[in-house]
Amino acid sequence: MPHVIPDPIRNPGERDRIPASAGMTMKLILIAVILALTLAVYAASTNYGFIHLDDYDYVLDNPNVTNGITYASARWAFTTFYACNWHPLTWLSHMLDCEIFGLDARGHHMTNLLLHLASTLILFLLLHRATGSLFRSALVSAIFGVHPLHVESVAWISERKDVLSAFFWMCATWSYICYAQRPATSRYIPVLLFFAMGLMAKQMLVTLPFVFLLLDYWPLKRFSIAPASQRKLSSPGSNSLRFLLWEKAPLFALSAAASAVVYIAQHTGGATASFDAIPFITRLQNAVISYLIYILKTAWPINLAVFYPYPETISFWTTAGSVAVLLAITAAVLFKGRKFPYLPAGWLWYVGTLIPVIGLVQIGAQANADRYTYLPMIGLLILTVWGASDLATRLKLGRILTLSAAGAVLAVLTIAGYNQASYWRDSITLFTRTIAVTQNNWMAHNSLGSALKDAGRLEESFESYRKSIRIRPYFVEAHNNLGVALNAAGRRQEAADSFRTALSLKADYAEAHDNLGVVLAQQGMLSEALQHLTRALELRPLNAKAHNNMGNLLSMMGKRDDAISHYSEALRINPGHKGARKNLERLMQNSGGPSGSPFRRSGKGGG
Numbered sequence: 001m002p003h004v005i006p007d008p009i010r011n012p013g014e015r016d017r018i019p020a021s022a023g024m025t026m027k028l029i030l031i032a033v034i035l036a037l038t039l040a041v042y043a044a045s046t047n048y049g050f051i052h053l054d055d056y057d058y059v060l061d062n063p064n065v066t067n068g069i070t071y072a073s074a075r076w077a078f079t080t081f082y083a084c085n086w087h088p089l090t091w092l093s094h095m096l097d098c099e100i101f102g103l104d105a106r107g108h109h110m111t112n113l114l115l116h117l118a119s120t121l122i123l124f125l126l127l128h129r130a131t132g133s134l135f136r137s138a139l140v141s142a143i144f145g146v147h148p149l150h151v152e153s154v155a156w157i158s159e160r161k162d163v164l165s166a167f168f169w170m171c172a173t174w175s176y177i178c179y180a181q182r183p184a185t186s187r188y189i190p191v192l193l194f195f196a197m198g199l200m201a202k203q204m205l206v207t208l209p210f211v212f213l214l215l216d217y218w219p220l221k222r223f224s225i226a227p228a229s230q231r232k233l234s235s236p237g238s239n240s241l242r243f244l245l246w247e248k249a250p251l252f253a254l255s256a257a258a259s260a261v262v263y264i265a266q267h268t269g270g271a272t273a274s275f276d277a278i279p280f281i282t283r284l285q286n287a288v289i290s291y292l293i294y295i296l297k298t299a300w301p302i303n304l305a306v307f308y309p310y311p312e313t314i315s316f317w318t319t320a321g322s323v324a325v326l327l328a329i330t331a332a333v334l335f336k337g338r339k340f341p342y343l344p345a346g347w348l349w350y351v352g353t354l355i356p357v358i359g360l361v362q363i364g365a366q367a368n369a370d371r372y373t374y375l376p377m378i379g380l381l382i383l384t385v386w387g388a389s390d391l392a393t394r395l396k397l398g399r400i401l402t403l404s405a406a407g408a409v410l411a412v413l414t415i416a417g418y419n420q421a422s423y424w425r426d427s428i429t430l431f432t433r434t435i436a437v438t439q440n441n442w443m444a445h446n447s448l449g450s451a452l453k454d455a456g457r458l459e460e461s462f463e464s465y466r467k468s469i470r471i472r473p474y475f476v477e478a479h480n481n482l483g484v485a486l487n488a489a490g491r492r493q494e495a496a497d498s499f500r501t502a503l504s505l506k507a508d509y510a511e512a513h514d515n516l517g518v519v520l521a522q523q524g525m526l527s528e529a530l531q532h533l534t535r536a537l538e539l540r541p542l543n544a545k546a547h548n549n550m551g552n553l554l555s556m557m558g559k560r561d562d563a564i565s566h567y568s569e570a571l572r573i574n575p576g577h578k579g580a581r582k583n584l585e586r587l588m589q590n591s592g593g594p595s596g597s598p599f600r601r602s603g604k605g606g607g
Contacts, residue, residue, distance in 0.1 A: 308366055
């Protein structure tokens with residue numbers, strides 16, 4: 001008996017009788033096309049390196065990660081708020097990469113790409129299962145796979161949390177569709193498990209139960225907004241909204257718990273901006289405008305950057321205009337919703353899933369971020385692809401013209417995605433590009449300075465750090481990094497001045513205390529150096545670098561046993577710390593007494 005599948009290109013209500021074998025062949029061809037296009041965008045990224053923004057904190061300078069998976073590191077993953085986050089599965093995935101690939105960035109990039117490919121494929125399969133629309137489902141997933149806005153999530157190793165949590169999102173959604181079509185407790189359990197795992201990768205998934213409700217409305221038709229007299233005819237399998245909400249109570253409970261944990265993590269780590277720093281009305285204005293910015297970038301993805309500075313002022317009229325546009329869109333999709341239910345489903349998916357990252361609770365200093373669209377964009381794509389297909393049918397454009405238009409869109413986005421991914425090949429290229437397409441980007445100048453310093457281009461790095469400081473004079477990290485670069489150039493006094501400026505802005509800045517202690521030791525000011533290194537360890541007692549520096553200082557002061565103790569502690573914290581191991585072996589072979597300056601021997605000012 002022939003298998004019935006829909007042909008969305010011709011008519012959303014029309015079905016062609018196609019043999020099952022032909023339907024499966026077409027499905028496999030579409031899967032191959034989707035994967036090929038996505039690989040065309042990202043294949044080169046597997047040869048890229050680490051980036052001077054978060055990658056060092058998340059992987060390279062994080063011994064809990066670089067040591068691979070151990071009992072201690074796994075325990076750390078589940079108990080730490082390091083980097084102002086709680087995402088134990090993300091940490092475990094980074095540890096597993098280090099276990100397998102070491103610090104070869106290619107393997108870490110490969111993991112990100114594989115997760116993105118898997119999510120793209122599952123998105124196609126779940127949309128097809130839920131809607132029965134093969135070509136439209138394929139087009140949504142293909143755009144998801146290649147869109148330039150997603151490059152940040154895939155090509156940035158530190159954004160593993162995005163692609164890992166999205167993978168669990170897709171698995172949970174697939175499981176939910178299977179459950180909704182044939183409800184049973186045994187089918188509900190995988191939904192809970194995948195959802196919980198997604199929350200342990202990134203808490204942005206707190207909105208997934210809300211998305212399940214949207215899927216209940218469309219395309220699953222588990223409830224209807226039609227008048228009661230028509231409901232039985234329009235959706236014979238529908239349930240009450242109260243039942244569907246109660247059904248999701250365990251999911252909402254997990255969302256509430258995850259929201260509380262992430263707020264504590266961000267607040268404890270100081271990542272949440274206070275209302276004094278960014279008033280709530282300013283956040284609200286930026287949030288409203290960001291909703292439109294993300295729509296525009298989805299439609300016209302140009303001038304994308306890894307960091308967008310928060311605006312110093314926001315025009316009232318810009319805000320008012322944005323509110324008017326958003327209200328108009330909302331009114332239009334709700335008005336047309338009964339005839340085209342995918343319109344409110346897609347729009348509310350977009351609006352709802354952005355709420356955790358729209359900036360009402362300000363995390364970090366960015367105004368918006370490309371990575372925040374990774375999952376919300378799906379709602380816009382559903383709305384656009386299904387709407388365009390219906391419009392093409394109404395205008396009688398024909399299958400060839402419609403498919404040609406879809407192919408042209410995919411081709412343009414694939415080329416744009418490939419070009420955007422190419423900027424991520426190294427830090428200097430990425431931050432030079434970011435500076436070129438944004439204004440007053442203090443963060444990008446600082447990160448470019450770090451990349452230039454590591455490349456040995458010290459004079460250029462000085463200028464980048466100073467540009468960052470001119471834009472944002474109270475940015476303590478730039479003052480500290482300038483000091484590190486000056487010290488690497490042998491300009492000790494200037495370096496000390498930069499570290500002191502950083503400490504005047506933030507007295508409990510452990511990194512600046514550590515670096516100032518090193519410079520003072522190099523200048524022979526051992527007593528003052530001891531004060532700063534002691535303070536650095538009080539603030540961050542599990543800092544292997546600071547313990548190694550303290551060992552160097554104590555060795556210079558002739559306190560051999562104390563130096564050995566600090567070198568040993570550095571190695572306990574980070575067994576892979578080569579400097580501490582070399583210094584310990586040197587000291588153990590030494591008969592005792594002052595041993596000169598290990599800082600000078602290292603040539604890099606300690607660490």
